[in-house]
Amino acid sequence: MPFKLLIFEDNTRLRQSLELLLNDETNFHVAASYPDCDKADKQVEKHNADLVVMDIDMPGIGGVEGVRKIKNTNPDVKVVMHTMFDDDNRIFDSICAGADGYMLKNTSPLQLVNALQDVMNGGAPMSPFVAQKIFQHFRQAKTDSEQFNLTAREKEILELLVKGNSYKMIADKSNVSIDTVKKHLQNIYHKLHVNCGTEAVAKALQHKIVKFD
Amino acid sequence: MPFKLLIFEDNTRLRQSLELLLNDETNFHVAASYPDCDKADKQVEKHNADLVVMDIDMPGIGGVEGVRKIKNTNPDVKVVMHTMFDDDNRIFDSICAGADGYMLKNTSPLQLVNALQDVMNGGAPMSPFVAQKIFQHFRQAKTDSEQFNLTAREKEILELLVKGNSYKMIADKSNVSIDTVKKHLQNIYHKLHVNCGTEAVAKALQHKIVKFD
């Protein structure tokens, strides 16, 4: 039994092409296609769809919100983004909204079909460029984190601060006086170019100076 | 001209199989293979390698450290992990250490060859299961972040705190009195189960209650 598929794509030409292409596959059956996803959740339910191909730039609510809607009501429906946007925000927002795959529109028809097959097998297909972006996202931290020149001791104290310890608690755990802790933190604040603890914590986590994941 | 390739894999049988498999490809030439990666950086340089296939579980320093070593000295050399480990930590650590791809050992020979080709074209090949893990990593945040029941106003104020604002600055930017800010933060601290600003910032960032990337 072929998977029931919905297409959301505002470009009429492309929408029809996709329909033709995917209906050609014995594994898929295009149940319907729409030029916007304002009522995507209802439409998914109506057709009892297994799988959705979702454009991002559409009139009304965009594809990212569309995914969110669908996933809220029907978490088990697979959604593969299909868009020409390759910027970090769009990619990460889509994934956070619940997308199961992210294919750029320069993907060949064969690759797209493979991706859809892949997602139905529990995979998370994505274009090579997207994969690269995601890898970069993980890596970026490390590189700039070591530019603050914190001493081992300072990192230690900063880590305790991040974990929610007060000066007094840090002093106890580090076996030094509270005044020493103050001094260290003062130096740390200077090195991080911040002027209070909350800012330091934010910076430490954003630049992954301390590990906590 | 074929790409020069190094293999790090402690299982002799598998190492030899890989050598045979990859030497069969006209695009690749296995320059050398080693049962450990303690001197991986030197060996990469010696053979002027373009590409490395790296196991994780090896005697001496593991594959994760191996990648780090190689990438420190030769950032342009591509490294593809090839391992049976599919746990989050190993995957994310490898990527952070600089891996360009992550293939599980249940990958078919053809897929492995494709992955290596892919990585030389600037892609970031990974097994479907790994891709899935990575998608989950992005998603998980959202789900547990909404369990704190912060009101819109509270999120707004928490976000200002995370950005390093003092109570007074938050008061100004939110057009409310400083006492109101205090009260809001007090409520926020209760909801987050913390008892000071630094802890709240840490929790907010870890659970991605506020966005800042």
Added chain:
DNA sequence: TGTAATACTACCCAAATGTGTAATTGTTTG
């Protein structure tokens, strides 16, 4: 060997932070 850098301590003081209690207003929801 001498001079940085690092780690540590101490004290003072002003400002910021966190807690408790209490009261007003508007909105939502049962």
Added chain:
DNA sequence: CAAACAATTACACATTTGGGTAGTATTACA
């Protein structure tokens, strides 16, 4: 409509935090 909740302000009080200044001990490095 009443109860619950959200947002707001106020004030008092204790504690914490952050900055400045100053000094000692140890280690590392040139």
